[in-house]
Amino acid sequence: MQRLSLIIFLAVFAYQPASAGINTDKVIMDHNKKIKKLVRKNKALVGKIEQLEQKQQESSQKIAELFNLMEYKKSSVVVEKTMMCVREHNQKAKKIYTNARSLLVADQYDQAIVFFKQYLDIYPDKNHASDAHYWLAKSYLAMGDYQQAKHTFLTFQQGSPLHHKYSNSLFELARVYVELKQTKKAEKLLNSMLLKFPSHNSINRAKQLLSKITPKKLDNNETYQ
Numbered sequence: 001m002q003r004l005s006l007i008i009f010l011a012v013f014a015y016q017p018a019s020a021g022i023n024t025d026k027v028i029m030d031h032n033k034k035i036k037k038l039v040r041k042n043k044a045l046v047g048k049i050e051q052l053e054q055k056q057q058e059s060s061q062k063i064a065e066l067f068n069l070m071e072y073k074k075s076s077v078v079v080e081k082t083m084m085c086v087r088e089h090n091q092k093a094k095k096i097y098t099n100a101r102s103l104l105v106a107d108q109y110d111q112a113i114v115f116f117k118q119y120l121d122i123y124p125d126k127n128h129a130s131d132a133h134y135w136l137a138k139s140y141l142a143m144g145d146y147q148q149a150k151h152t153f154l155t156f157q158q159g160s161p162l163h164h165k166y167s168n169s170l171f172e173l174a175r176v177y178v179e180l181k182q183t184k185k186a187e188k189l190l191n192s193m194l195l196k197f198p199s200h201n202s203i204n205r206a207k208q209l210l211s212k213i214t215p216k217k218l219d220n221n222e223t224y225q
Helices: 002-014 024-105 109-122 129-143 146-159 166-179 183-196 203-213
Strands: none
Touching (some): 024 129, 129 146, 129 166, 146 166, 166 203
C-alpha cells in the first residue's frame, strides 16, 4: 500500500504544470529516501520474522524433547514397577517352595503336599516347577497315597525327561508300582533304570527291589515266588 501511494503521489506531481512552483526533483529525492527507509524497515522486519521462526522451531524441538523425556520417565516408572512386581512374585514363589521343602524334610508330608500343590497352581512355569512335581510325588509316596504318587511321578517324567532327578523317579515309581501290585510295570521300569543308569547311586537298591519281585528260576525250568 505504501508503494502504491508513492506511485500515485509521483504521478500526480508529474502532471503538475511547471508554474505550480513545485520542485519535482526534490520531491522525487525525498520519496526515494522514504522508499529506501521503508526497504530497510522491511528487511529488518524480515530478519525479525526469521528470528521468530527460528525461535519457534527451537521451541517446538524443546517441547518434543520434553515430551520424549516425560514419556521415557513414564516408561521407566512402568518398567521399574513391573520389575518390582516380578521380584515380589519370585520372592513369594521361592518362599512357598522353601516352606514346602522344609515341611517335607521335617516329615510333615500332609502340609508339604499343600504347599507343593499351591506352588504348582500359582507358579506352574517357575524354575522349581519340575522339582515341586518330584517332591510332591515323594510326599504322596511317604503318605501312602500311591495313586496320586504314580500320577505325579508320571507327570514329572513326561515334563522333565532331562531333569537330574529323572533317574531317581524311575526307582521311586517302581516302588509305587510294587505297592499297587503292578509288578510287571515295576520290573520293566527297574530293568530300564539298570540299562540307562548303571552307575546311579540307587542302582543297588534297584537291583534288590528287582530281585524281590522277579521270580527265581529252578533247574527244571519251574519257578517259585
